[in-house]
Amino acid sequence: MIELPTIQPESFRDHIATVDKDGKRVWVYPKKPKGKFTRYRNYVGYTLLAIFFIAPFIKINQEPLIMLNVLERHFVLFGIVFWPQDFHLFLLATLALIVFVVLFTVIYGRVFCGWACPQTIFMELVFRKIEYWIEGDWKQQKLLNESSLTQNKILKKAAKHGLFFAISFIISNLFLTYIIGTDTWLKMISDNPGKHMGGLSSMFIFTAVFYFVYAKFREQVCTTVCPYGRLQGVMLDKKSIVVAYDYVRGEGRAKIHKNENRSLSGKGDCIDCHHCVDVCPTGIDIRNGLQMECINCTACIDACDDILSKVGFETGLIRYASEEAIAERKPFSFTKRIAAYTTVLLLLIISLSILLITRPDVETSILRTPGILYQKQGEMAYSNLYNLKIVNKTQKNLILNFKLENIRGEIKMVGKVPDIKAQAISEGAMFVILDKSQISSRKTKLEIGVYEGTRKIETVSTSFISPGNNQN
Secondary structure, three states: OOOOOOOOOOHHHHOOOOEOOOOOEOOOOOOOOOOHHHHHHHHHHHHHHHHHHHHHHOEEOOEEOEEEEOOOOEEEEOOEEEOHHHHHHHHHHHHHHHHHHHHHHHHHOOHHHHHOOHHHHHHHHHHHHHHHHHHOOHHHHHHHHHOOOOHHHHHHHHHHHHHHHHHHHHHHHHHHHHHHOHHHHHHHHHOOHHHHHHHHHHHHHHHHHHHHHHHHHOOHHHHHHOOHHHHHHHHOOOOOOEEEEOHHHHOOOOOOOOOOOOOOOOOOOOOOOOHHHHOOOOOOOHHHOOOOOOOOOOHHHHHHHHHHHHHOOOOOOEEEEOHHHHHHOOOOOOOHHHHHHHHHHHHHHHHHHHHHHOOOOEEEEEEEOOOOOOEEEOOOEEEEEEEEEEEEOOOOOEOOEEEEOOOOOEEEEOOOOOOEOOOEEEEEEEEEEEEHHHOOOOEEEEEEEEEEOOEEEEEEEEEEEOOOOOOO
16 A cells, blocks of 8 residues: 655645735736747647647648638538538538537547647737747746836837737737638728728627737636636546656655755655646646646656756656556546446447548428419329428539329429539429329429439438329
8 A cells, every 4th residue: 555645735736826815916017938848849849839720721622721701601611511501411411520629638638739629729829928938938828927118118018019919910810711711802902991881890700809919818718717627627537647746756855955865754746846837838836736727838856857857866756647546646547437438439430431422512402382282183193392402512513303102193393403512512303293103192202313414413201292192
């Protein structure tokens, strides 16, 4: 049985690190991080930034790579256009994403927050970098903010906030291209501004929001607004891998002295240098244990490893580990809960893939015209009037024709065949005429084939209403 060191009192859980006892904001000045994990996060973050900046301008079959036009219900993913009729695919994809997030949180904690969240990437790899470049590291920033108003301070603050606003404006424009598409966006910024007041207003609103978030609100997004930090308390368990402090090895923490034997004096490997706190972008002390505010950014790992290397101690005092691994020295194991989440996720991904592969290029609905039952055609036939609605999801104009599949009869279009344009919805009407000999009951099932030339696209089922074959 392992005898665990005494853990520090948990009064820190009664408040967040960025608010003092009077309810006032405590501004966080994180030290500039450096190290192996910081370098890897930079690689991942800048790759995701590059994808974010170029994705709207990439087109597949004349369609953008990604477009989420909520206003017009026009969604494009990887060049494939999705219509309201594809809502079941969107629902399944959303379920798969939720299970994916839950699964990764159960296993790896908030790895998304630290490595892939747009808030973290823009804050740490763009805005924070500019701040370090103009105002210096954390101590220089704090001294500058606390100093009196001088020309140097005015110039630095003006340069920083000017760049912040400019970048926020660029981000808002890119964000807008994901909603309205690059073609509409280019037209909007090059045309008479008076014709696009709604779009331009949205652009400046987005700019103001982004500027406020990254210049003022900052880590408060993660600690007070984002629900994910609070949800992790429900999803994590002792087997989840998080950025954790090895308190078994580190306590009791104490300053280091030359030529001392820390094990004989009852001291742990933590030399209480405070560097792990200094680099934290949310202002927490990782040594207090798992906390809602921790975004798993790994800055504390790099800071701790750097100090331990300098004093000749083994690195890894702060590392990716589970509570179970630290307390009981147990290796990571694949639990039943992880297996269940993984199975559900795989089933959802397989189902979604099948639906995407088998998704029809044309979707046709044929419904009897409301308020009209049937019409008698001479002495030996009846007709029903139907409304057509055709969704063309392809990139080309189509000429379609319709045939009865399961019964002999005739189809007559009302007027001409609808003009079925690419990526559009077309409507029309047609009569279906059946001989009495083909009618066995008042309601007859019809199967109508939809053809492009001789190629059958789909079969649509509907019904035919008549008085039956024994009445005139």
